[in-house]
Amino acid sequence: MIHHLKSIINIRKSFLILFFCLLITFPLTAQKIFFEQCAKSTIERLQQWYDPGTGLYKTTGWWNTANAITALIDYTRLTGDTSYVHVIRNTFNKCKNFSVKSQGNGPAYVVHHFINDYYDDEGWWALAWIDFYDLTHQEKYLHMAQTIFSDMVKGWSDECGGGLYWKKPDHGKNSIENELFILTAARLHNRIKDATLVSGKTCLQWAVADWDWFKQARLINKDFLVEDGLNKNCVAKHGFNFTYNQGVILSGLTELGNIIRDDSLEQLALKIAHAAMKGLIYPNGILKEPVEPHCNADAVQFKGIFMRHLANLYLQTSDVSIRQFILKNATHLWNYARDKKTHEIGSVWNGPFDHGDAGRQSAALDAINAAIAVTNQ
16 A cells, blocks of 8 residues: 555656646747747848849848858758758859959959958858858868968958958958957867968967957956957057947857866856846847947847857856847847838837848847757757
């Protein structure tokens, strides 16, 4: 009798454990399905701006397309939906050698191997092809990233103590191109294991050198927000805390920290993330670009980049507040920044919808991808 009662009690305990597990996991499953459906609708609208003939997106620019392609790669990896792989391949093939209109009245020029006049543009494309290499395991994409990185290295100079220039030949030293350089170098190191030297240094040595310069330049302020760059006197320009500068550095620090086994870099990344989640928001906690609602064609892309790298930091740290922030923002932009008829998503995620273009749409896709990523755990 006693043995029979113990068996009943054990069965009930097992049932209760299973019941509570279902309560916990089902909402996550439902959330994941919801965000995957949101992502699909977002991409369907995004692709209406895609030009198969050029491999680029109408209504937005060259570097923005690299980010849109990265968002498609992330969606493919997160969901297993391969519907858009042909789009990514097409952009790779069409844009390897591409005629670009001059910003002034000069003649068009040809971009070879995604190398142009801006080192930050090159960084976005290098990261896109590293991501696609990870997805496809085809060496040509990794080789392209290496080719781009070899050109980025040429932007390094001793002016202001080091760091990459923003624009060729020797114009400006800003945060973003150096963040991209650190992250690209770290990711290449993890994939080629420093088999080759680039201008006398391994990829890891370049990553460490640029991070050392970034610290010395004091581009991270006392509030743990990243400033936009240096002035002509090699001093950080204060008050320009764009969201994408708070984003790329998160992946750069965590991935470099993993390589050199320095946990302090991850802790610094968390401080930057928390500073942005507290300081670059509306009162209700929705991410705000400092220049909203007057974002230009570049600035509409920035918040998506932040969310992409914030999700990477969550996957590294399992920080609950990051997960909550991502889910809240992805849900809010879907409910309040979207045209319900067209599924176009505006630049102000707090709402209301302003208007649509490929830059806005791919930034929103980044945020929704981030939500899928954190509900995959």
